[in-house]
Amino acid sequence: MGGHPRRLPAKTMRAPRSVTPGGEEYFEHDADIGVAGRGATLEEAFESAAAATFAIMADLSAVRPERSVTLSFEEADVEIALVRWLNLLLGLSHEQGLVFSRFWIERDGVIWRGGASGEPWRRDLERGVEVKGATLTMLEVKQERDGWHARCVVDV
Amino acid sequence: MDLTKLKRIDEWSWTVTPAPGEARGEVKLYGSRELLATMDDKVLEQITNVARLPGLVGPAMTMPDAHWGYGFPIGGVAAFDPEQGGIISAGGVGFDISCGIRCLRTNLQLADVAGELPSLARELSEKIPAGVGEEGDIKLAPEALDEVLTAGARWAVEHGYGSADDLEFIEEGGRVPGPVPANVSALAKKRQRGEMGTLGSGNHYLEVQVVDSIHDEAAAQAYGLREGQLLVSIHCGSRGLGHQIGTDYLVSLAKAATRLNLHLPDRELACAPINTPEGQQYLGAMNAAINCALANRQILTHLARRCFTRLMPRAKLETLFDVSHNTCKREQHVVEGKKRLLYVHRKGATRAFGPGHPAVPERYRAVGQPVVIGGSMGTGSWILAGTAESENRAFSSASHGAGRAMSRHQALKQWRGRELVDQLAAQGILIRTRSMRGVAEEAPGAYKDVDLVAEATERAGLARRVAFLRPKVCVKG
Numbered sequence: 010m011g012g013h014p015r016r017l018p019a020k021t022m023r024a025p026r027s028v029t030p031g032g033e034e035y036f037e038h039d040a041d042i043g044v045a046g047r048g049a050t051l052e053e054a055f056e057s058a059a060a061a062t063f064a065i066m067a068d069l070s071a072v073r074p075e076r077s078v079t080l081s082f083e084e085a086d087v088e089i090a091l092v093r094w095l096n097l098l099l100g101l102s103h104e105q106g107l108v109f110s111r112f113w114i115e116r117d118g119v120i121w122r123g124g125a126s127g128e129p130w131r132r133d134l135e136r137g138v139e140v141k142g143a144t145l146t147m148l149e150v151k152q153e154r155d156g157w158h159a160r161c162v163v164d165v
Numbered sequence: 166m167d168l169t170k171l172k173r174i175d176e177w178s179w180t181v182t183p184a185p186g187e188a189r190g191e192v193k194l195y196g197s198r199e200l201l202a203t204m205d206d207k208v209l210e211q212i213t214n215v216a217r218l219p220g221l222v223g224p225a226m227t228m229p230d231a232h233w234g235y236g237f238p239i240g241g242v243a244a245f246d247p248e249q250g251g252i253i254s255a256g257g258v259g260f261d262i263s264c265g266i267r268c269l270r271t272n273l274q275l276a277d278v279a280g281e282l283p284s285l286a287r288e289l290s291e292k293i294p295a296g297v298g299e300e301g302d303i304k305l306a307p308e309a310l311d312e313v314l315t316a317g318a319r320w321a322v323e324h325g326y327g328s329a330d331d332l333e334f335i336e337e338g339g340r341v342p343g344p345v346p347a348n349v350s351a352l353a354k355k356r357q358r359g360e361m362g363t364l365g366s367g368n369h370y371l372e373v374q375v376v377d378s379i380h381d382e383a384a385a386q387a388y389g390l391r392e393g394q395l396l397v398s399i400h401c402g403s404r405g406l407g408h409q410i411g412t413d414y415l416v417s418l419a420k421a422a423t424r425l426n427l428h429l430p431d432r433e434l435a436c437a438p439i440n441t442p443e444g445q446q447y448l449g450a451m452n453a454a455i456n457c458a459l460a461n462r463q464i465l466t467h468l469a470r471r472c473f474t475r476l477m478p479r480a481k482l483e484t485l486f487d488v489s490h491n492t493c494k495r496e497q498h499v500v501e502g503k504k505r506l507l508y509v510h511r512k513g514a515t516r517a518f519g520p521g522h523p524a525v526p527e528r529y530r531a532v533g534q535p536v537v538i539g540g541s542m543g544t545g546s547w548i549l550a551g552t553a554e555s556e557n558r559a560f561s562s563a564s565h566g567a568g569r570a571m572s573r574h575q576a577l578k579q580w581r582g583r584e585l586v587d588q589l590a591a592q593g594i595l596i597r598t599r600s601m602r603g604v605a606e607e608a609p610g611a612y613k614d615v616d617l618v619a620e621a622t623e624r625a626g627l628a629r630r631v632a633f634l635r636p637k638v639c640v641k642g
Contacts, residue, residue: 037572039205039233066297089416096412103405104355108298130298136600138573139297139366139642141260141408145419145433146235162235164260164411165367165573165606 033061036147038162042140043147044095045160051087051150052114054157055094059112059125062095062163063102066137072110074126081122087150090121091159095143098125106130138165166204177625178558180224181213189213190221195559195625196229200617203570207233208240214430215243219438220251222500222507226559228514229621230538230568230613234259236433239513242562244498246507247439252427253448254436255418257510258493260411261365262451263458264402265489265515266537267335267466268548269482270388271395271473275375275637278395281476282373282595286638288472289371290597293465295642297366297600300359303464307354310406310457311346313361317456318487321463326362327484331466333526335459335487336516341494344456345449349406350413356405357457362464366600366642368566368607369401370539371469374546374634384532384550384631388485396634397473397482398546399465400539401642402491403458410454414447439508448493455492462487485548486535490515490565498560509560517551517563517628525551536628538619540567542596542639543589543609547619549628563628567615576611577602585609598641607641 034057036043042065046058063069080097084090094114102109107127114123146162171179171194179194179201192212194201208231215237216225222244231240236256245251278285294301305313313320318339322329332339364371376394379385390396403410418435421443427436437443466484473480493510500507509516518525518534525534533551540546544567555561571579582601585608589596598604616633623629 035574037574039207039572040239040569041235042573089419093416096416100352100356100409100412103360103408104352104358106298106300106359134298135602136296136298136366137602138600138606141367142412142415144235144260145256145415145435164235164408 033064035061036160038147041162041164043160043162045158047156047158049156051157052116054159055091055114056112058091058159059095059098062140062143063109065140065165067108067134069110071134072108073128074111075128076107077124077126078105079124081120083119084121085119088148091150092143092145092148092161094121094123099140099142108134140165166201166206166209168198168202170209177621181209190216191224192216193224193226195227195627196621197617200229200613200621203613204231205233208238211236211238212241214434215241217430218252218434218436219427220245220249222246222505223560228562228564229625230564230566230618232568234512236431236435237510237512240564240568241512242510242514242559244507244509244560245439246505250438251508252436253439253444253493253508254434254510255411255414255447256433256435257512258451259491259512260408261402261491262407262410262454263489264491265458265462265487266539267399267462267487268485268535268537269397269466269469270390270485271397272481273395273477274393275395276393278477282638284476285373285472286595286597288476289469289638289640292472293364293371293468293640294362295364295640299363301362303361304359305357305361310354310357313460314344314346314349314453314456316340317459318463321460326464326467331463331484334484336489339459339463341452341455343449344453346453348446348450349410349453353406353409353413356409360404361461362468363404364465364640364642365401365404366603369642370542371465371640372398372636373638374398374636377545377633377635379632380630381550387529387532388535388548388631390632397469398537398539399462399469401461401465403454404461406457407454410450414450418443418447451493455489458489459487488515488535488537498556511562513565514562515565516561517555518561519551519553519556536563538564538566538615538622540615541609541612542607542636542641543594544615545636546634547615547630548632548634549619549622550631551628552626554626555628558626564618564622567612567618569611570613571611573606576606576608580605580608594636595638596641600641603641
């Protein structure tokens, strides 16, 4: 199993988590944008970071979850896993011409399985700014008293 | 930036003295006191980290437009010798491999065609695919894409996008040697399927500009520039393919660095010695992405020509120059009197060969390579010429843009896209975009003063000013 996406049986996945439009978190970086996710679990923090990433490109409240994709990868380093998760989503989004608004991921040891749902770009969807990729800059995944935090800078 | 950490060499260059026992190469920062004072301290931290990488030759440098990037600062230049364990770094090239500017000179004077600009703006915005989610008309299967990655702009010309005359004025004749399409992942190739001939988003643009003033008559004459003339500048790169190569290799080289005991001060520097399988693999993929970018700008050149000639049949658009500013290139340089083959990283920095350099097209060889400093959509851009002095000072490198003075996040809080579009229209600058967020993030006020950057570039001996261009139409992604 590598970094490339592959389809998994739907029964292995839990239901997509809804994002709260407008609840995305960002932090400062001179040229690019820092995205941050948080949640009660590591997985929720990853899902929240994914929503923050895609909210740079579109208003997620206007994106209909009509089509789903799934992915999986193997990664022992949880910080690198965040970067790979975001980059696999970005790769799938660009490859299939989709914009995603809902995200889900599960971890089983070093195996990560996740997915996203969204729709093809519509003419009437207000465009934001394209995200080229997630970087290792200011990359951090940690558990604090209020839950899990996951963040990195994305290149736009 | 805290200037007390710096030691002034002269009015336009600065260094940092290593701490006792600190093992690293030299660091040099170009720019005025005013420009350096506005830079984030992270610029200094990042370029100091670059100076710790193995095989560095000469100083690790920042150009006057430098700002905080990832791994390398944007505006960073560093050369490495493969025979001394020198590295190649994905973080030293960036995600948008071979992002650069294609500059076209027209045979049109603003005074003669000013009334056509609104129609031209509409035509360009309709025919140039721009922005997130937009695809071009060219759909390439992976096998056909491999031909693009091998032949670069030459592929585009052979397929009817532009003419052979364009190739002479593109770096390396429109095709860099050493591409290895097999080193490019399947996902990268799939991402590029609909993205040939697209502009992209963020700070990318297609701009119609007018030559506002000439500052070096001889170079302007060689470049075919005159006051009042319209030019077109296309700023974009290798699109999804380059982004995915950056993504793939950033992680794999970060892991390789650990395996190779490189002890990186920042894992974003993700690199491998050039003379290792990992280094060679990235090099082959990166060269393929450079060719992809050169082909992309060639196709966009063709699309822009069609827009002009549809409205103004007598219009002629010739390639002035095509220069990349996110690359690592194998070049010969003279170091301490000896010729050496080095791998020069320029991340957000433009190559600037001086007069007489054999890589400069014959038409320009007496005055030096054209260098473009792209400014914001509300201020303007500069064309400069490479200098012989730059060879010694910065491995023939110069600034690439105005450089951000404010983060995108801050800009979004300060400006609204619609208001900016209206304000610029009142100043005679037509903005066409589908992303008002993008306009706000790219607000002219979010950038450094491009005139200060161009002046510092000249005073530091990196390139000399030739012409100042004012924007008239800007298609933003």
